[in-house]
Structure formats: C-alpha cells, structure tokens
Amino acid sequence: MKKLILVRHAKTEQLYDYSKSDFDRKLLPRGHKDAATIANQLKNKEIIPDLFITSKAKRAKQTAEIYAETLGYNPSAIKKEQFIYDGYTTSEMIKYLSQFNSGSDTIIIFGHNPDIAGFTVNLISDDLWHFPTSCTTVINFNIDSWKDIEVRSGKVELYIYPKMFK
Structure with a gap:
C-alpha cells in the first residue's frame, strides 16, 4: 500500500506589484495558521509522511x-523541485514518483493550482473540484511500488481544507 498526500500551498500575499516575482510570494499570517490547522x-489521524517534496x-x-515541523519531519530534508512550480503533466509526475x-x-507533495488539483483529479475516481489554499488530499493506492501507480487507481482517504474547521 502506498499513500500520496497532495497539498496546495497555503494563503499568500497578492501579487499587486508586478515588479515583484510570483515565485517569491510569501504566506500571509492566515496561511501560516491554515497550514498548521491542516x-x-x-x-x-496519524498520517505521517516519510518523504516531503515541494515546489521551490x-x-x-x-x-x-x-x-514538517508539525509532523516531526526535518525541514532541511525536504526535497525541492523546480518542475513542480514550472508545471507538469500527470504522466510526468507519475514518472517522477516511480523513482x-x-x-x-x-509521500507528501506541496504544489500550486491548477497542476496540483489536476493531478489529484486524474489519480482518483471521485469527483473533487474544489481546491482552496491549504487543501490537502490523502490518496491510497493498492500497490507495492510507486512504479505501479496508475491514473484513476487511487482512493481518497481524506480530503480537507481550512474552512472545514472554522
């Protein structure tokens, strides 16, 4: 059994000043609070990842x-990948996971919409269409190796986002 947790980043500052980079946008205080809540x-629920991967x-x-801090994972061990920010297809991410x-x-992956939502929807047979900031979906796969992951083969164990807890 393999478990994949897909997370849309928490609430960020708006990009009003276009001289600033989208890449460097930081979390708002609400984003910090929402991420900690989720x-x-x-x-x-004792869902503890053994590998953290994030967009850069x-x-x-x-x-x-x-x-990582909440779940007892060493933040310096988080794997950072540029392609998660740049964009990817479902088949590219599945190939990446196969390693x-x-x-x-x-495994837990932190990314951005629309890619994280699209990837989630492509992995499951459920109808999930709402992916607000800090949305987290836990998907189970009845496989022994990440090489065996297939589209629409995942089962949602948990689907949560901050407004569910307010």
Whole structure:
C-alpha cells in the first residue's frame, strides 16, 4: 500500500506589484495558521509522511516547512523541485514518483493550482473540484511500488481544507 498526500500551498500575499516575482510570494499570517490547522489534522489521524517534496517557490516551501515541523519531519530534508512550480503533466509526475521505490510508503507533495488539483483529479475516481489554499488530499493506492501507480487507481482517504474547521 502506498499513500500520496497532495497539498496546495497555503494563503499568500497578492501579487499587486508586478515588479515583484510570483515565485517569491510569501504566506500571509492566515496561511501560516491554515497550514498548521491542516497539518495538525494529519497528525491527529496519524498520517505521517516519510518523504516531503515541494515546489521551490517560497510559498510552497513555507507551507511544507509548517507541515514538517508539525509532523516531526526535518525541514532541511525536504526535497525541492523546480518542475513542480514550472508545471507538469500527470504522466510526468507519475514518472517522477516511480523513482521512490524503497523506504517511502507515504509521500507528501506541496504544489500550486491548477497542476496540483489536476493531478489529484486524474489519480482518483471521485469527483473533487474544489481546491482552496491549504487543501490537502490523502490518496491510497493498492500497490507495492510507486512504479505501479496508475491514473484513476487511487482512493481518497481524506480530503480537507481550512474552512472545514472554522
């Protein structure tokens, strides 16, 4: 059994000043709070990833660090990937995941919409269409190796976002 947790980064500052980079946008105080709320839900349900992967964008890294601190994962061990920010297809992400065959039964990925939502929807047979900031979906796969992951083969174990807890 493999478990994949897909997270949209937490709430960020708006990009009003176009001389600033989208890549460098930071979390708002609300984003910090929301990320901690959802990470604590995972902790309470004992869903603990053994591998953290994030986009290199500042807001995704900050979200990943909050989850890591809450879930007891070393923030310096978070794997940072540029392609998660740049965009990817479902088949590209599945190919990327296939390299993690031993020691990583539960992987968490922090990314951006629309890619993280599209990837989620393509992996499951459920109808999920709402992916607000800090949305976290836990998907189970009845496989022994990440090389065996297939489109529409995942089963949603948990689908949560901050407004569910207000």
